[in-house]
Amino acid sequence: ATQRPEITRLKDTDGDGAADVFQTHADGWGVSGDYHEYAFGSKLDANGDMLITLCLTGSFSSKVPFRGWAMKVTSDGQTIPYSSGVRSPGGMGTDSTGNVFYTDNQGPWNGTCGLKVLREGKFMGHPGGWDWYEDAPNMGKRPQEPESGSRILTEAANIPELVPTVVMFPYNKMGKSASGIVCDQSGGKFGPFENQLFVSDQSQSTVMRVDLEEVDGVWQGVCFPFRRGFASGNVGMEMAPNGSMFVGGTNRGWGSTGPRPFAVERLDWTGKIPFEIKHMKSTTDGFDLEFTQPVDAATATDLAGYEIETYTYEYRSQYGSPEVDPTKPTITSATVSEDEMHVRLVIDGLQLGHVHELHSNGVRNQDGNPLLHPQAYYTLNKINEAN
Known part of the structure; x- marks a missing residue:
């Protein structure tokens, strides 16, 4: 179990189903008691190792060791610096092949909330914890200082360690x-979105699909709305073997659209396939x-049925950012595949480093029904020359 000051091993020594021994497995980082010093942990990998993300003290800077870092905790309890630049994580999880992702929240050096991929020895974007490079010889020298007010892809071109926000x-x-x-x-037990990620939001009590x-x-991708109306502020999630999604929530410290102070809820698939954009992939x-x-x-070939715009966010030391650098690309063609399951959009004006906000309000299925969620938000970090 991951908590602010340590990883705790729980044991049930008498077999009654309740833990009765609690042991410190690892605690190789600092804690001051600041309200914002959260810690989130991944599940154990095949070696029994895990990764944790440690929120900055006050979410702005690092007052105690390794706040603002991701750390590797080995099966024998060693704590090893893994990545710098974390600000305010809200959760961690892996994709279907074991890549570890975490969510980071809007604030200094984070123009908006985002999904980021953890890479050993890399920099995730917030320099507030850089003092601890002196205690992390395995990480090498600290990266070059990012320029406040720039854009994250611009800085990534100059700072080899910097990993751009994935979504x-x-x-x-x-x-x-x-x-x-x-x-x-779940192998299809939760619906038609196998191997995709689901990300919760505490403030708006929602679950997004990624x-x-x-x-x-280079990692990139798209987010879609998925489900809303949960009872509290969604934080932790888990998928059960039967395909049920469990969502745990709280509004302690921060308010939420869901009015209850806490909740644990189960989300099941009805068995009915909704009309949705299942995948959105980049092409040349x-x-x-x-x-x-x-x-x-x-309807799918009617260009009037689509709207697209792009924008990005400042990469800066100030708290958050408005949408900046807006553009209006032009969709020049929409071609339906032979099986009528795909539409290829050719777009004049793709923008690297931008969110591509697409609305497909005019598209209908063969029963005449619109998309359940016609909006999509694709973060383009790299042009896909292969497709």
Whole structure:
């Protein structure tokens, strides 16, 4: 169990189903008692190791050792610095192949909330914990200082250690406090989104859906609305073997749309496949949309049925950022695949480092029904020259 000051091992020595021995497994970082010094842990990997993310003291700087870092905790309890640059994590999780992701929240050096991939020896974007490089010889020298007011892809081109945000969650549009992460590996028991990630939001009491891809070693992807109306502020999530999603929430310290002070709720699939954009993948000149049901070709090829805009966020030391650098790309063609499950959009004006906000309000399935969620938000970090 991960808590602020340590990783705790729980044991049931008498077999009654309740833990009666609590042992410190690892505590190789600092804690001052500041309200914001959260800690989140991944599950154990095949070696019995795990990763943890440690929120900055006050979420701005590091007053105690390794706040603002990700740390590796080995099976024998060693704590090893893993990545710097963490600000205010809200949860951790792995994809279907074991890559570890965490959510970081809007604030200094985070223009909006985002999903980030942890890489050993890398810098996740917030320099407030850099004092601890002196105690992390395995990490090498501290990176070059980022320029406040720049853009994260611009700085990543100059700072080799900097890992761009994988998916930016547009503020207000997709929540305000990204938190827990879970991967659907239920084998179809939860619906048509196997191997995709689901990310909760504490403030707006929602669960988002995230579809990722790796292009030439660079992670990027799209987020969609999924479910809202939960009873409290969603934080932790877990998928049960039967395909149920459990969502735990609290509004302690921060308010939430869900009015209850705490809740644990179960989300089950009804068995009915909704009409949704299942995948949105980048191509050399636009995006390929794959749907959960065959589309009506007449509406899916009508360019008037789509709207697209792009924007990004300042990468700066001030708290958060408005949407900046807006553009209006042009969709020049929409082509339906032979099986009517895909639409390829050719777009003039793709923007690296931008969120591509797509609304497909005009698209219908073959029964004439619109998309349950017509909006999609794709963060483009790399042009996919292979597709």
